[in-house]
Amino acid sequence: MFKPLHDRVLVRRIEQDEKTKGGIIIPDTAKEKPMEGEIIAVGSGHKAEDGTVTALDVQAGDRVLFGKWSGTEVTIDGEELLIMKESDILGIIDDAQSAKTKKAA
Numbered sequence: 880m881f882k883p884l885h886d887r888v889l890v891r892r893i894e895q896d897e898k899t900k901g902g903i904i905i906p907d908t909a910k911e912k913p914m915e916g917e918i919i920a921v922g923s924g925h926k927a928e929d930g931t932v933t934a935l936d937v938q939a940g941d942r943v944l945f946g947k948w949s950g951t952e953v954t955i956d957g958e959e960l961l962i963m964k965e966s967d968i969l970g971i972i973d974d975a976q977s978a979k980t981k982k983a984a
Contacts, residue, residue, distance in 0.1 A: 881955050883922040883962060888937060890916040890950065890961040915944055915972070919960065935965050942972040 883889050893915045918941045924932040937943060950963030 881920060883920055885922045886925040886935060886965045887922045887962055888918050888935070888965055888968070889920040889955075890943065890945065890963060891919050891958070892916045892961065893942065914947055914949075915942065916961065917942055921965075925965075937965060937968060937971060942974060944969045944972060 881889055918937050918939050920939055921935050921937060924934045926932050945961075945963060945968050949967035950961035953960055953962055
């Protein structure tokens with residue numbers, strides 16, 4: 880397995896639905912790469928000049944949103960993944976909250 884260094888994280892993209900709400904199927908050539916992913920592995924943290932290490936706010940298993948052009952695409956064990964700095968992550972998606980929203984709809 881791959882272990883990122885310092886304040887970097889390894890992310891697996893989460894694919895979005897292939898249909899619109901109206902039922903139109905989106906072809907692969909027209910789809911944008913998703914900006915949502917799952918953290919697979921995290922580095923040890925940000926190292927300050929004095930040598931202290933600050934742990935990251937994300938952890939393996941977190942669902943996150945990141946910028947459209949964030950990270951570096953890599954292939955590890957045949958799977959396309961992203962390596963990015965924690966600062967490229969826009970936020971963590973709370974699965975409990977999103978499940979409540981889906982049930983209410």
